[in-house]
Amino acid sequence: NKKKDFSFSNRGKTLEDELNETNEYYLQMGLAVIHKKPVPVQIVKVEYPSRSAAVIREAYFRTPSTTDYNGVWNGRYIDFEAKETENKTSFPLKNIHDHQIHHMSQVVKQQGMAFMIIRFSSLQRYFIMHFEELEVFWDRMVAGGRKSIPLQEIEETAIEVVPGAFPRLDFLPALQQLQMKHT
Amino acid sequence: NKKKDFSFSNRGKTLEDELNETNEYYLQMGLAVIHKKPVPVQIVKVEYPSRSAAVIREAYFRTPSTTDYNGVWNGRYIDFEAKETENKTSFPLKNIHDHQIHHMSQVVKQQGMAFMIIRFSSLQRYFIMHFEELEVFWDRMVAGGRKSIPLQEIEETAIEVVPGAFPRLDFLPALQQLQMKHT
Numbered sequence: 001n002k003k004k005d006f007s008f009s010n011r012g013k014t015l016e017d018e019l020n021e022t023n024e025y026y027l028q029m030g031l032a033v034i035h036k037k038p039v040p041v042q043i044v045k046v047e048y049p050s051r052s053a054a055v056i057r058e059a060y061f062r063t064p065s066t067t068d069y070n071g072v073w074n075g076r077y078i079d080f081e082a083k084e085t086e087n088k089t090s091f092p093l094k095n096i097h098d099h100q101i102h103h104m105s106q107v108v109k110q111q112g113m114a115f116m117i118i119r120f121s122s123l124q125r126y127f128i129m130h131f132e133e134l135e136v137f138w139d140r141m142v143a144g145g146r147k148s149i150p151l152q153e154i155e156e157t158a159i160e161v162v163p164g165a166f167p168r169l170d171f172l173p174a175l176q177q178l179q180m181k182h183t
Numbered sequence: 184n185k186k187k188d189f190s191f192s193n194r195g196k197t198l199e200d201e202l203n204e205t206n207e208y209y210l211q212m213g214l215a216v217i218h219k220k221p222v223p224v225q226i227v228k229v230e231y232p233s234r235s236a237a238v239i240r241e242a243y244f245r246t247p248s249t250t251d252y253n254g255v256w257n258g259r260y261i262d263f264e265a266k267e268t269e270n271k272t273s274f275p276l277k278n279i280h281d282h283q284i285h286h287m288s289q290v291v292k293q294q295g296m297a298f299m300i301i302r303f304s305s306l307q308r309y310f311i312m313h314f315e316e317l318e319v320f321w322d323r324m325v326a327g328g329r330k331s332i333p334l335q336e337i338e339e340t341a342i343e344v345v346p347g348a349f350p351r352l353d354f355l356p357a358l359q360q361l362q363m364k365h366t
């Protein structure tokens with residue numbers, strides 16, 4: 001007779017789990033159509049056993065050329081990368097790749113919304129940072145400056161999303177705010 | 184001393200090859216940001232040989248929950264499925280899956296542009312059909328009608344894209360037309 005401890009029911013969930021649940025909720029409610037992109041894999045060898053499904057026997061992980069999530073909300077293209085850190089005082093920029101920055105900058109040029117969702121896992125705090133803010137910190141690093149974004153600067157430039165019970169990470173209201181700030 | 188026969192240089196290219204080339208051109212020119220989604224794969228076993236890349240040793244193909252391509256063009260979310268047929272007189276609807284129809288209908292409800300690109304490979308003809316047209320033929324089939332769309336009906340409801348040298352399949356002008364027809 002195992003009792004489920006609801007107060008800890010969110011323990012062990014990755015940011016990806018939380019976002020997938022939230023996106024599934026948005027999809028069911030007709031609020032947004034957002035999906036995580038599959039992990040890109042280079043397939044080398046496939047076996048076709050008779051009477052059963054094909055089995056991939058040799059494949060390699062490829063570097064993604066874009067971000068984790070994209071979709072459409074209220075007529076707008078949205079595109080984001082989700083990142084979590086165990087750090088308590090800053091977000092390390094080494095978590096982000098060049099090609100992701102490049103992709104987000106292309107999206108913004110096409111008038112899409114590009115942003116990053118950051119989870120400070122030990123603090124249970126979540127932030128949405130528009131690409132145009134992220135780019136400033138990225139450029140500062142490239143110019144020889146800090147290799148991380150201090151929490152205080154994140155608090156000043158990003159929108160905090162307070163997690164709830166369900167959906168866990170209701171980020172659409174934050175997008176409404178982003179939209180007003182970055183046309 | 185092999186001479187390249189340019190008149191046949193496009194032979195053997197799949198529709199996916201042609202679209203990837205075109206999308207790469209659009210990306211380079213800053214005209215649109217459209218990517219093919221990776222094939223979704225369920226990874227079961229991974230080996231980590233020392234000093235070399237991780238090798239996936241057991242994985243299975245999963246059913247995609249969305250369409251092949253999506254992205255942003257000129258502030259609009261675009262989403263499409265690419266299909267080719269060797270047929271000369273009609274497009275068989277069995278090429279399309281339920282969940283793709285469902286996904287496209289969700290996209291249109293969020294005011295995204297959803298459509299299908301059809302290649303009649305033997306005829307070298309290409310058509311762009313908006314989801315709202317496709318849905319009519321789909322519903323007709325579900326109601327017990329034809330299981331394919333006759334070429335003539337495609338000519339009447341879709342926009343033909345005449346292939347060129349480079350980019351091979353310049354479909355953005357057709358999207359401009361779609362946009363005017365289906366706000």
Ligand SMILES: [Mg+2]
Pocket residue numbers: 068081082083
């Ligand atoms: Mg990520």
Ligand SMILES: [Mg+2]
Pocket residue numbers: 251264265266
């Ligand atoms: Mg396809």
